Amino acid sequence: MLQLQVTNSPFNESQAELLNRLLPTLTHSQQVWLSGYLSALSLLGDNGQAGPAVLPLAAEAAAGVSTSTNAMPQPEVSREVTVLFGSQTGNCQRLAASLSRKLEEQGFKVTVAAMNSFKPNGLKKIENLLLLVSTHGEGEPPDNARAFHEFLYSKRAPQLPQLRYSVLALGDTSYEFFCQTGKDFDQKLEELGAQRLTPRADCDLDYDEPVAEWFEHVIRSLSGSGSQQAAGIADEAVLAAESAESLESAYSRNHPFHAEVLENLNLNGRGSDRETRHLELSLAGSNITFEPGDSLGVYPENHPQLVQDIIAAMGWEAGESVPLNKKGEEGTLHEALLRHYEITVLTKPLLEQAAKLNSAPALQELLSPDRQQELKNYIHGRDLLDLIQDFAPWEVPARSFVTILRKLPARLYSIASSYNANPDEVHFTVRAVRYESHGRERYGVCSVHCAERAEPGATLPVYIQNNPNFKLPSNPDTPVIMIGPGTGVAPFRSFLEEREEQGAQGKSWLFYGDRHFVTDFLYQTDWQRMLKDGVLSRLDVAFSRDTDEKVYVQHRILEKSRELYTWLQEGAHVYVCGDEKHMAHDVHAALITVIQQEGGLSPEGAAAYLENLQQEQRYQRDVY
C-alpha cells in the first residue's frame, strides 16, 4: 500500500501519519465501508448545511454503499464515476441523484455533487465523468454551474486525456440557444482531450424519453458492451427521479394531482394595467407536501378559441380521433389540442417537420440554411395558427399533423404559501400575459388559463417541483434578505409564513417593487400585517412608474448599502426571485457594489465575496 506523504497527498504530516497507521489495519470490507462513508460525508458537508447541494436520498444511498458493493463482484478501479449537475430549478439535480442511485446498484462507486461544490482541479484524477446541466435565458448556465463553466473555459483548465465523459443537456427548443450550456461542456471537454463515452443528449421540455435513453447508453458504456441490464434500469431510474419529487405522495410530474381551486383573486387594484392572480388550491387527499422555495408545476389548457381556430383553418373535425401521445393513447382532436399538444410556440424542429408535410415553396425556402435570421424572426411571436395560415393550403390529416407537435409542458410557479401555515393548500402567483403580436391577441397559455378559466370549484393538474437550491436557512435565527419584485415576491410570502409558523427569531428584510404603489403592491396587506407582528423586520419598496425617474429594487439596495452589508456580515442569506434578464443582473451588480463599497474591496474581491456566498448557499436565486 502506498505510504501517504505530504508530497503525494492532500494531507498534512500528522494526518498522513494517522492515516498510515490506520489504513494497513483495515479489512477489505472496512475499506469499502469507509470509502462510502467518506463520500457521503463529503456530500453532506458540515452538518449537512454548508456543503454541496445534494438530495438527502442520494447521500443515504452513498452511505449505504457497503451493502450493495458487498453483494457485487469485486469492483474494478474504473468503476468510479463522478456525476456533476448544474441545476436551477432542480430537474438536473433530481436526475443526477437518480442516475447515481442506479449506478450504485450496478456496483459503481459514485460521487455526486453540484458543479460549484466540486473542486475543478480534481478533474485530472477522475476517469469517468457524467454531466447533467440545464440552460437558462440566452444560453446561460444555471447559477451553480457558472463557476465550473468559467473554469473549463479559462487558461487554468487542464488537459484531460484520462477522462471519459458524457453530457445530458436539458433545454427548450423554443429558445435560440437550445441546450447551449450542455453543448459548451461537451465541446470543451473534447477540446481538453477527454473521450466521449456516449453522445450528448439534448432534451426538450418533454425530457423523460431521451433522458431514459441517455441513462441506458451511459450505464451500458460504463459497464462495458456486455451489460444487458442497462435497458430496463434506465427507465426505472427516470421514474425514480419522479418519485423523489414527493416521497410521500403518489402524484408527480407524470401523474399530476387534480387540485380544486379554492380561491382565485386579482392582486392588482382597479386601474392597473396588469393582472396578477393569486390562486389557492386544495391538496386535500393528495398527501402532497412541499417546502418554502419549491415550485408548483401546473398543466394548463390551451385557449379554446385558438384550438377552435386551428381546427377550422385546417378544415378538420373537432371530434375526430387522434393520438394524444407517443404511448398510443387516443382522444378527440379537440381534446388533443386543448390539453396535450403545444400550439402557441413555434420551434425550428417543428417547422422542419412541418415542411415535410407541406411542400409550399415559401416554407421550404424559410428553412434554407442561409435564411436563419429570417427563420428566427418568423418564429418569434407566432403560433401554430400563424404557421397554418401563412403556408396554406395544407392537406394533412390531423392524425399525422399532431405527431409533429411538442407535448404541452407544465408551467412552474414559485409557491406563495407555507404548507405548515396552510396545511393541505398550495398558493401561487401568476401574472396574466396578454399581448398583441402580428395583428392578433395572444395569451400566455397557463397564466390566462389561471386568470380566466380557473374559477373556484374548477381543478388544475399540478405537481410539486422541489427546488433544493432555494431554501430557507436551516437555522431560524439566521437573518434573511429577500429580493423579489413583481411576482418574484411569491416565494417570500411562503418563507415568511414558514418563519412565522416556526416562531423564527431571525431578522428578515424584503425588497419589493412593481409599477404603481396604489394598484400593483402585491400582497400589500399581508406584508403590512407581518411588519406589524414582527414576522417581517424591514420592507423597502420601489415603484417604477410613480415618479419621473424610474426606481427599481436595486436602487433601494444601493440606498441601504451600509445596513445591507452589516446584515451580510451577520451571516444573512440572500434570496433573489423573479426576472432573470434584467432584474437579477441589476441586483447582482448592486450587491457587488454594496460589498465593494462597504467592505472596501476591489470589484474582483467583491465578486469573489458574492461567489463565496453562492458557494456557501447563502446567495440563492430562483430566476426565470
Added chain:
Amino acid sequence: MANNEPAVKPIGGPPSDVEHIKLESNYLRGALVETLSNPITGGLPEDDNRLLKFHGSYMQDDRDLRSERERSKLEPAYQFMLRVVAPGGVATPAQWLVMDDLAQKYGNGTLRITTRQAFQMHGVLKWNLKKTIKGINDTLMTTLAACGDVNRNVMSGPNPYQSEVHAEVNEWARKISDHLAPRTAAYHEIWLDGEKVVDSKVVEPIYGPVYLPRKFKIGLAVPPSNDVDVFSQDLGFIAILEDGKLAGFNVSVGGGMGMTHGDTSTYPQLGRIIGFCRPEQMIDLAEKTVTIQRDYGNRSVRKNARFKYTIDRHGLEWFTGELHERLGWTLEPAREYHFDHNGDRYGWVKGFDGKWNLTLYIQSGRIQDVPGYPLMTGLREIAKIHGGDFRLTPNQNLIIAGVSHTKKRKVAELAKQYGLTDGAHHSALRRSAMSCVALPTCGLAMAEAERYLPLLLDKMEVIIDEAGLRNEEIIIRMTGCPNGCARPALGEISFIGKGPGRYNLYLGAGFTGDRLNKLYKENIDEKEILDTLGPIIHRYAKERSTGEHFGDFVIRSGYVKAVTSGLNFHD
C-alpha cells in the same frame, strides 16, 4: 362676578381622545414627518390623521373600491382631500390656474367649490401632498386651518355688484381670518422648507396648546342677501349700511348645523343676534368669542363640543356678560336689517364700480370636464385672459368678477365656446340645490349626495313641471350624513342620508335662512320621496298665497311645525 370663582364653570368629564392627541402633538406636529414618508402605506395612523386636519387635509379612501381592494390584499385606496382657505371666496386668475394645474397633476382632475367658499381638491396621494401644499403656498394661499378644531374659512358675501361696501366687508373677513390663523411653525416645517423653526414663547396666544374643542365658523352677510347663511355660523356678522356706508355689524352667535342621528342632545341651531359692533371692533370681538369657546366648550364629548351647545348650556345672557367682561366694552343694540334670499343671482350683472360679473351655475360646486361640458377647460381659458378675480359663492357657484367693459366680450365668447352656463335652462329648483361630497370619498357618508342629487332632481323636475313651478326657487339640499356640510337644516326641502339609498326628509326652513326645517319622514327611499313630495308640491302650486315660499307653505298647511329654536328641533 367673583374673580376666583366664576358662576359658570367649564363642563367637566375626562378629555376626549382628540384632546390628548392635540396636547401631545407639540402644536400640530405629532409624528407627521415620519408617517408621511412611510412608503409601505398610502395612509396615516389615526392620530396623525386627526392632526393633519388642522393642516387642511383629511385622509379618505375611495369607498367604492374598499371591499374589492380588501379582497385583492390591497389596503384601501387612501387619498387625501386638501382644502384651501379663501376668505370670502376670492381667488385671483393666477391662483385659479395654479389650483387647476395642481388638481390635474396631483388630484383627481377636478376641483370643488365648498359650501364655505373654499377650494377642495380630491384624490391627492400621500407622496404628493407636500408638493401640492407647496404649490398652493407658492401662489399665496394656504391650507392651514381649512379643517380642524380652529376657526375655519371666513365666509363673506361674494357678490361685488351688490353693494359698494362689499370690498370693505370682504377685507374684514380677510383680517379676521388672518388674526385667527394658528401661529404654530409646524405647518412651515412639515410642508414648506422643512427647516425646524423655533416657535415663539407663546406659540398660540389665542388658541393655546389644545386649540378649540371643535371647529369654529364665522360668516359675514351683506343684506339683503343671506347667501352665507349667517345664522348657521358660530359667529355671524350682518353688515349694516347707513347712508351707503358700512356702519358696522349686527352680531349673531351660536348657530351650527351638525347633529347625530338618534341623539337628541345634538341638534342644528340658529345664531341669535346679541347686538351691534363697529367694524374696527370686529376682530377683538371675534377673538374674545373664540377664547370663551376655548375655555367653556365641551372637551369631553366631541359631538356636544360646538359653540352652540356652550351657549345653550349656559345661556345667551351669560355669554353676553362674559364677552363684555373680556372685551372691556359693550355691544350696542342691534340695528334694523332685511334679508330677502340666500341663493345666488345668475348671469351677467353690472356692479357699482361699473365692472361686469358673470355668475355661473356649478352643479354641486364640482369643477370638471365631462363629455359635452368642458367646464374646467373653459374656466382655465378664461383665467388665462381674465383681469378681475374669481369668487366662490356659498352656494357653490362661481362668479367671474370684475370684468372690464372691454374684456366682457372676450369672456362672454369663451363662456359660450365652452358652454359655460348660468343655469338658465335648468329649473329654479336645480339652481337652488346644494349637496355635500359624500360617497365615494367622504368617510362619514351613510348615503350618496353629490352623485345622487342630480338624478333625484331629474325626477323631481317632472313633478315641478307638472305643477308649473319651473321658475320657483325652492331651496333643496342633500347631505350624506347629519354633519351638515351643505347646511341641510336650512333647506326648504332637505335630505339627510341614513343608509344606502335612504334619507330622512326635512321640510319647512325659511327661504332667507332664518328658520330651521323639521323632520317630516324618516328613512325613506326614492319612491317614497317622490310619492311624498309630489302631492305637497302640487298642493303648493295650487294653494300658495302670493309670494309665499315653499318652506312657509308647508308650515301653514300643517305638514310640519315651525322650529323656533334648535332646542325644539326634535320635538
